[in-house]
Amino acid sequence: MCELLGMSANVPTDIRFSFAGLARRGGETGPHADGWGISFYEGRGARAFHEPAPSARSELARLLRNTAIKSRIVIAHVRKANRGRVALENTHPFSRELWGRRWTFAHNGQLRGVKKWPLTWFQPVGSTDSEHAFCWMLDQLQGRWPKLPSAARLDAAVAELCAALAGLGVFNMLLSDSRTLYAHCGKRLCYLTRCAPFGTATLIDEDWRVDFAQETRKDDVVTVIATKALTRDECWTDVERGHVLTLRDGAVRILKPGARRPTRVAAPCTL
Amino acid sequence: MCELLGMSANVPTDIRFSFAGLARRGGETGPHADGWGISFYEGRGARAFHEPAPSARSELARLLRNTAIKSRIVIAHVRKANRGRVALENTHPFSRELWGRRWTFAHNGQLRGVKKWPLTWFQPVGSTDSEHAFCWMLDQLQGRWPKLPSAARLDAAVAELCAALAGLGVFNMLLSDSRTLYAHCGKRLCYLTRCAPFGTATLIDEDWRVDFAQETRKDDVVTVIATKALTRDECWTDVERGHVLTLRDGAVRILKPGARRPTRVAAPCTL
Numbered sequence A, B: 001m002c003e004l005l006g007m008s009a010n011v012p013t014d015i016r017f018s019f020a021g022l023a024r025r026g027g028e029t030g031p032h033a034d035g036w037g038i039s040f041y042e043g044r045g046a047r048a049f050h051e052p053a054p055s056a057r058s059e060l061a062r063l064l065r066n067t068a069i070k071s072r073i074v075i076a077h078v079r080k081a082n083r084g085r086v087a088l089e090n091t092h093p094f095s096r097e098l099w100g101r102r103w104t105f106a107h108n109g110q111l112r113g114v115k116k117w118p119l120t121w122f123q124p125v126g127s128t129d130s131e132h133a134f135c136w137m138l139d140q141l142q143g144r145w146p147k148l149p150s151a152a153r154l155d156a157a158v159a160e161l162c163a164a165l166a167g168l169g170v171f172n173m174l175l176s177d178s179r180t181l182y183a184h185c186g187k188r189l190c191y192l193t194r195c196a197p198f199g200t201a202t203l204i205d206e207d208w209r210v211d212f213a214q215e216t217r218k219d220d221v222v223t224v225i226a227t228k229a230l231t232r233d234e235c236w237t238d239v240e241r242g243h244v245l246t247l248r249d250g251a252v253r254i255l256k257p258g259a260r261r262p263t264r265v266a267a268p269c270t271l
Helices: A016-024 A059-066 A129-144 A151-166 B016-025 B059-065 B129-144 B151-166
Strands: A003-014 A036-042 A045-051 A070-078 A094-098 A101-108 A172-176 A181-184 A190-195 A200-202 A209-211 A221-226 A244-248 A251-255 A263-265 B003-014 B036-042 B045-051 B070-078 B094-098 B101-108 B172-176 B181-184 B190-195 B200-202 B209-211 B221-226 B244-248 B251-255 B263-265
Touching: A003 A016, A003 A101, A003 A172, A003 A181, A003 A244, A016 A059, A016 A070, A016 A221, A036 A101, A045 A059, A045 A101, A045 B045, A059 B059, A070 A101, A070 A172, A094 A129, A094 B094, A101 A129, A129 A151, A151 A172, A151 A181, A151 A244, A151 A251, A221 A244, A221 A251, B003 B016, B003 B101, B003 B172, B003 B181, B003 B244, B016 B059, B016 B070, B016 B221, B036 B101, B045 B059, B045 B101, B070 B101, B070 B172, B094 B129, B101 B129, B129 B151, B129 B172, B151 B172, B151 B181, B151 B244, B151 B251, B221 B244, B221 B251
Parallel strands: none
Antiparallel strands: A003 A070, A003 A221, A036 A045, A036 A070, A094 A101, A101 A172, A172 A181, A181 A244, A190 A221, A200 A209, A244 A251, A251 A263, B003 B070, B003 B221, B036 B045, B036 B070, B094 B101, B101 B172, B172 B181, B181 B244, B190 B221, B200 B209, B244 B251, B251 B263
């Protein structure tokens, strides 16, 4: 299996603290030593870093945890290979262009038989079931609309495609089109929203404590989503199986199976 | 304008020496301070690094010049913006997937009116004429063949598309599909092939000298192509305007305008 990390924020935000925790799980505090990757959106573009080697012992991962790259949408992944050999082309997150937007995708789980699902416009470069599933989702979206539809239509379509893929196995997933961060919980995913009044947090995987009150402004809203909680002293909320989260500017909405409209989740600061 | 650097080799090869020279031209020994990027192919995948900031003062570029990433195909670019603002999405090299292969493209020059050329399957994410030209090339290839054609057919098509684009202005370009490195000279491009017996070389842009005899095996063949010579004591060959070079495993073939077959360039070691 693998672990996922995503972030959505209303201001460019430094994710080093959370990434440091995830990176240690890539071969030190966790067994996900077959590769790692991270994409930081910056406007419509993204900085992406991939290595088919353990993040816990990576010079590049060390540079990233020492460099403040500020972003409003981040997707990261540490890999424990099951389908597809350990290779750069099989290292998440994957990316493609659709409708002039850069899409990024990372997956945790297995999807039996997905490689038999036909593809038209997007083809995998590597041999993972994950990349095939990503190509299938983009193929379906391309087939529905010649250009970017409204956010509400896109949200509903992404939820529908996630439900179809989840029928094949475990489908924990993060996806972004540079505007929205989508998350689907197949089995395990949790999140938290940080906003004023900010407190402190301590990583589970190493001895690092941050006082967010020192790092933020009062209007900042940052939601972090991960396979397993990354901090020991904050309240993480489990996502229910089959639910899709849409995150824009740190705000969370939940699309439940069969529901026609999303449920807005109140951030702690607005409770 | 900008500067380009490409490499094709028959064994995974460390390009740090050449990249160090190029990186200094990104804001120190040259004016190309509006961004830089480099893609290292590793099998079908690629490691790509981009920053919309000067390479000469980049921590990431410093890490890359201190880390041996071995690759058989590399494309790098330092940018002096003319069309398209300084932004991550406008930073070369650009990449897309076609026929299940990862394509990478970098351009130096200006192409007047290219944005009026219609696109079907590939759309630019940023606002440069370069990315539009890249999308147009892939669109044309996608329209001709549903899957990867023979190398000879693809070579001829790439040369034809380069000639069409060169009609709009200056089109110095590097392109790869993970198998071949293509180069088109619109105005300025030069190359050299290193093979046994290997000698020494000294960078123009900094005080760095390498004895390749210590770094290589006798069968290694490495061709480096750049906008301007990177070393002071080697013999660089200018590419003629309108010529396309196809580089596979370090071997150079030249496609001249109107010629039906490529001319093989003998490497120094086979002369």
